[in-house]
Amino acid sequence: MRRRSSVPAGRVTVATGAPVRGILREPLPAGVDWVGCRQLIHRDIRLPLIMHHPLPLNTRSMYDERLVAPMREELTRIGFAERRTPEEVDRAIRETPGTTLVVVNSVCGCSARNARPAVAAALQSVTSKPAHLTTVFAGQDAAATDRARSYFTGYAPSSPSIALLRDGVLVHILERRQIEGRAPQDIAADLVAAFEQHC
Numbered sequence: 001m002r003r004r005s006s007v008p009a010g011r012v013t014v015a016t017g018a019p020v021r022g023i024l025r026e027p028l029p030a031g032v033d034w035v036g037c038r039q040l041i042h043r044d045i046r047l048p049l050i051m052h053h054p055l056p057l058n059t060r061s062m063y064d065e066r067l068v069a070p071m072r073e074e075l076t077r078i079g080f081a082e083r084r085t086p087e088e089v090d091r092a093i094r095e096t097p098g099t100t101l102v103v104v105n106s107v108c109g110c111s112a113r114n115a116r117p118a119v120a121a122a123l124q125s126v127t128s129k130p131a132h133l134t135t136v137f138a139g140q141d142a143a144a145t146d147r148a149r150s151y152f153t154g155y156a157p158s159s160p161s162i163a164l165l166r167d168g169v170l171v172h173i174l175e176r177r178q179i180e181g182r183a184p185q186d187i188a189a190d191l192v193a194a195f196e197q198h199c
Contacts, residue, residue, distance in 0.1 A: 062139040063107060072137060074116040075103060078123065080133040086147035092134045093151050094168045099199050101130035102148055106138040106159040111180040115160045118179075118187035126192050128199040130164060162187075164194050171198045 076082060080103065083089045093100055103119055106112045123129055136145045138159035149157050152170055160179060164172040172194040179187055 065140075068107065068137065068140055071105060071107065071112070071116070072135075075105060075119070075133075075135045078120050078133075080135040082141075083134055083136050083144050083148070084141045086143050089134075089136065089144050089147040092132065093148070093165060096132055097167055098131040100132040100134055100165045100168075102151075102163045102165065103133075103135040104138050104145060104148060104159045104161045104163070105135050108160060108176075108180075111176050112160040114182065114184045114187060115162060115174075115179050118184040118191065119162060121184060121188040122191035122195065125188065126195050126199075129195050130199055162191065164198055166198060 072082060081092065083092050093102065101119075103115070105116070123133075134148075136148045138145045145159070148163075149155075151165060151168065152161070152163055152173055155161075155170075155173055155175060158175040158177070160176060162174045162179070163170055174187065174190060178190070
């Protein structure tokens with residue numbers, strides 16, 4: 001990636017010299033002279049995202065909320081409650097008895113875009129399902145995501161990921177490596193098996 005000393009908000013030129021349109025939440029702060037460009041894929045929509053890599057990821061959102069909102073809504077419209085703070089995560093997991101499904105949502109086009117419909121399909125196809133549905137958004141609500149991951153004992157951070165807990169204790173998890181490259185129906189089948197065993 002080419003380093004630049006001056007980058008106007010909303011536009012950056014990558015190493016090829018081709019202009020890439022995107023959205024910066026604000027002008028780059030003093031002392032930060034480069035940005036990274038990734039592509040967000042939401043279904044068939046491809047949008048370039050500009051990220052401030054040098055900034056602490058636990059103190060700010062990585063993506064413009066307008067781009068993330070449709071991904072949040074894929075889960076909230078089927079009954080998931082978003083947790084945006086560590087305290088909300090604790091109340092949803094540690095302080096809530098019974099089974100809780102936790103989806104660590106993300107912008108990943110190769111994994112999360114299949115994980116979300118897989119979760120929806122799994123919940124629609126079984127009668128024994130988790131009592132509570134919770135989601136956090138990796139890269140966007142960093143502190144909440146870190147707290148949710150603290151309950152996934154023995155597993156490295158992974159996004160997206162789908163975890164099933166009973167009384168705050170992890171009983172099943174699908175990591176990114178078990179989601180990426182798989183069709184939604186295959187991911188859903190794994191979730192259905194977990195629901196039938198633990199719910």
